[in-house]
Amino acid sequence: xxxxxxxxxxxxxxxxxxxxxxxxxxxxxxxxxxxxxxxxxxxxxxxxxxxxxxxxxxxxxxxxxxxxxxxxxxxxxxxxxxxxxxxxxxxxxxxxxxxxxxxxxxxxxxxxxxxxxxxxxxxxxxxxxxxxxxxxxxxxxxxxxxxxxxxxxxxxxxxxxxxxxxxxxxxxxxxxxxx
Amino acid sequence: xxxxxxxxxxxxxxxxxxxxxxxxxxxxxxxxxxxxxxxxxxxxxxxxxxxxxxxxxxxxxxxxxxxxxxxxxxxxxxxxxxxxxxxxxxxxxxxxxxxxxxxxxxxxxxxxxxxxxxxxxxxxxxxxxxxxxxxxx
Numbered sequence: 001x002x003x004x005x006x007x008x009x010x011x012x013x014x015x016x017x018x019x020x021x022x023x024x025x026x027x028x029x030x031x032x033x034x035x036x037x038x039x040x041x042x043x044x045x046x047x048x049x050x051x052x053x054x055x056x057x058x059x060x061x062x063x064x065x066x067x068x069x070x071x072x073x074x075x076x077x078x079x080x081x082x083x084x085x086x087x088x089x090x091x092x093x094x095x096x097x098x099x100x101x102x103x104x105x106x107x108x109x110x111x112x113x114x115x116x117x118x119x120x121x122x123x124x125x126x127x128x129x130x131x132x133x134x135x136x137x138x139x140x141x142x143x144x145x146x147x148x149x150x151x152x153x154x155x156x157x158x159x160x161x162x163x164x165x166x167x168x169x170x171x172x173x174x175x176x177x178x179x
Numbered sequence: 180x181x182x183x184x185x186x187x188x189x190x191x192x193x194x195x196x197x198x199x200x201x202x203x204x205x206x207x208x209x210x211x212x213x214x215x216x217x218x219x220x221x222x223x224x225x226x227x228x229x230x231x232x233x234x235x236x237x238x239x240x241x242x243x244x245x246x247x248x249x250x251x252x253x254x255x256x257x258x259x260x261x262x263x264x265x266x267x268x269x270x271x272x273x274x275x276x277x278x279x280x281x282x283x284x285x286x287x288x289x290x291x292x293x294x295x296x297x298x299x300x301x302x303x304x305x306x307x308x309x310x311x312x313x314x315x316x
Contacts, residue, residue, distance in 0.1 A: 069316055071283065081286035081316060124311075125290025126243040126272035162316050 023052035025177050032062075032173035034156050038165045039068065041158075045092055049177050051147070054096040058173075061113055062088040067123065071163035075123040079163060082122035086129070086160070090116025094152075096142050110152060118160055134159055138171055148177050207298065214303035222291050222307030224262045228255050228274050229315040230315050236275045237313070244271040246285055266307055274313035285313040 027049040034041045042065050060069030063086065070084045094112025101107060114136045120129035140154015156171040228235045234254040239262065241248045250270070253260070264270060271288030294307035 069285075069312075077281050077316055079281055079283045081283055081289055081313075117232075122286065124240075124243060124273075124286040125245045127245050 006012060018040055021052060022050045024048050024050050025179070027056055027058060027177050029058065029175045030054070030072055032175075034062070034171045035168055036169045039076045039169070040064065040163075041086075041169075043088075043173075047092070049175075051177060053157050054108070056092075056094055056096075058092040060088070060090045060092040060116070062090065062114075068158065070165065071162060080132055083124070084120055084122050084129070086118065086120035088114070088116060088118050088134075090114040090136075094138070102141070102143070103175045108142045108144065109139070110142045110154065112135075114156070132161065140171065148179070150175050150177070182216065185244055188311050195298060201206065203236060203273075206278070207301075208257050209298060212298050212303075214298050214301055215305070216303060218293065218295075218304050219266065221265050222294070222309070223264050224264050224270050224272075224308055225308060225310040226255070226274075227260070227310060228271050228285075229276070229311045230258045239271045240271040240273075240288075242269050243288060244273055264291060266291055268307055270311065272310070272311045274315075278316050283315055285315060287311040 025048065027047055029043070029045045032043040032045065032118065034043070041062045043060050043062035045058040045060040047056060049056040064084075067085055069081060071079050071081045074080050092112065092114045094110050096110045098109050099106060116134070118129070118132040118134055122129065136156050136158045138154050138156035140152060143151045143153070152171065152173045152175065154171050155176040156169050157167055158169050159167045159170045202278060224239070225241070227238060228237065234256050236252070236254050238244075238252055239248050239250045240246065250264070251262070255274075267290075269288060269290040271286065274285045276283040276285065289309045291307055291309050293304070295302050295304045297303070
């Protein structure tokens with residue numbers, strides 16, 4: 001991740017190979033959703049955004065706002081089905097690059113990851129879900145409505161080990177960069 | 180200053196209104212409504228399964244399934260069955276679906292709590308029920 005940030009900062013900085021002086025600002029997001037046809041997660045995050053070099057890092061708390069029936073393969077012959085409550089606590093790091101206009105809005109590509117622990121519990125058992133360390137790569141488009149507000153639309157590969165939920169999800173996020 | 184007072188008054192009214200809904204609604208009185216003033220000691224635990232023509236084996240646990248306090252074994256021959264069990268306990272159920280290459284074990288659980296309402300300053304008890312849904316996905 002650190003290598004990615006360093007290399008991407010160099011690769012995509014606006015003045016060739018010179019890393020520009022960082023301009024760190026706070027950032028906040030309360031309307032971020034990762035979803036597919038079978039599942040939905042809502043996340044809150046806060047962190048920093050280097051508006052000069054166009055990367056950000058946020059502490060992210062993500063959860064499914066309802067209990068969901070899920071199936072988890074225990075071994076070759078047994079699948080366990082639970083009603084699950086799930087949380088994901090992660091570090092969200094992403095880099096924005098290139099500038100172009102789409103539908104009259106200044107737009108960029110972004111790529112990054114959320115890395116952290118999946119936690120949760122199940123109805124009917126005291127045993128909690130084993131904390132699982134996962135990395136979820138993501139990429140997509142970032143619409144910069146202003147210097148303070150952007151909207152990210154992309155793909156996230158959320159591999160949480162469920163038999164009945166595909167790993168591919170859409171991510172939508174409204175982000176506020178604080179002054 | 181005046182606006183702060185106004186906001187304070189509105190907040191006070193909102194708070195009082197919210198509190199009034201937290202208290203027992205003793206004003207509601209329907210003398211014709213049936214009221215059972217004797218507390219019940221048990222309630223209904225409804226168990227829902229996916230029935231496909233074959234019997235579905237279930238295990239009902241008192242407490243959590245992993246505490247392994249088995250209350251009963253049964254095989255269900257319909258989509259739903261009801262068990263009359265003591266109140267105040269948590270119950271869990273496992274349903275076993277045998278398929279060609281694997282077994283799906285579905286689990287659900289909940290607490291069976293006393294159910295009552297107030298009518299004409301009397302606490303009336305009614306049948307408590309919970310539904311444990313172990314239908315296969």
